[in-house]
Amino acid sequence: MAHLESVPMFWRRMKSLYSLIGVECLNCGKKYFPPRLICPECGGKEMKDYRFKGTGKVVSYSIIDVPPKGLKYQTPYGLAIVELDEGVRVTGQLVGCNLGEIKAGMRVETTFRKIIAVNKNGVIQYGYKFRPEGYPRINNGEKK
């Protein structure tokens, strides 16, 4: 599938995938992720970047056993709709916990991970996944 190997298609979204950058409508204050050019609520067209904190709670979840192309090596994986503390919802994979521990309502935070690498010549695409809030940080031999 060509779209999975497209570098510009990934590159354009890097800011949002890496740092959870969305927008806030300057007219009504409503926040959106990913960025939009017009506010569906008030029609406002002036938006400014807004960086979401990345913490929130699981609204609904599933364990995916039959994956799309490129994700077979990760299956089975947890997938959830997360409501960020700012009120905006996003979809993402759940990592850093046993699949049996996932529950609606559990607190989570974003973590930077590899999302997909379609073939060995293609670009490795990174982005956000979610893990339980307060997940112990990996200490790479450095002093805290």
Place this chain on the structure above:
Amino acid sequence: MFFMRNVAVIGVGMTKFGELWDYSLRQIFTMAAIEALEDAGCSNRDIEAFYVGNMSAGLFIGQEHLGALLADNAGLKNIPAMRVEGACASGGLALREAYLTIKAGEYDLVMVGGIEKMSDSPCTEDVTTTLGAAADQEWETFVGLTFPGAYALIAKAHMERYGTTKEQLAMVAVKNHKNGKNNPKAQFRREITIEQVLASGIVADPLSLLDCSPISDGGAAVILASEDMAKKFSDTPVWILGSGQASDTLALHDREDLTSLKATRLAAEKAYTAANMGPKDVNFAEVHDCFTIAEIVATEDLGFFHPGGGGKAVEEGLTEVDGKIPINPSGGLKAKGHPVGATGVAQVVSVVEQLRGEAHKRQVNRAETALTHNVGGSGATAVVHIFSR
């Protein structure tokens, strides 16, 4: 506007659904088109325009430009022909576009087609990826959402809020297989048990393989006519009393409520208003059961049961062929098969057979009014039609 011109279905045709390895997309569609023309008693040269619903021939078989291709193959020479796309709702949207052009007075006789050739894809992963294009490619599919995954998220939310059980989901599949057994064109013509559904292997928790509609090839065609033409060609026209369509955010996560499809509720409201009817006036319905949970949610959104009552209704047998409101007497997408772009048109074929009293062993008693409900994606497009004989 609703009183401009009446529109009727005067001819229907569809192929058997399933893995039709011997036939190409164009052959499958043409077989359905010929059947519809013969059923209507009109010739290929009588048709003035052609709309075809198709989700993704481009990704499934590398073929675009289906309007002209299929009009040519069906012998519709040089008439305006175009493809309509709204993921799995493509067929229902094609029907609505054709209906509107007749209602507006532009044409008197229009062919509506629906077609999908899915089994030419090399493997399930390819099909999963293509169907994933109905969701938000950049913000859902990219991070690992699959199509069954989207409905799994809906199912989990429904179970959490209303206590709907996996057994109730399984009962939808069991009922639809029971109905499919009596449909000679269905992909699956054997009964299954609740135990088999529950043991069929998880695709996306809580949905098992037998909670999912299959990968199918198939084509369907119907001929729509203005009132004058309908009377000229047919003794048994089936009238379209109402048509409604709505859209919603493509991404499931952007919707406030995961347990209901707002687009279905809005489309149904418009169709009911146009038909001057309510859910209680509908004798039976063909609804979009791409997954078992989808049928339960649909029967609530269409007003047949209260929110959260869909699971219990299946358990009590209210949706059986001889129940209070038969749902998917054709076998539905689950057992009849789900060649995605063809489904919305195949639903009309099933409804017309019932309203004419030609549905044989799956015939619903006193079938006078019917509803079809076709959904695209996880509910970003919904289209509802109401029919009477």
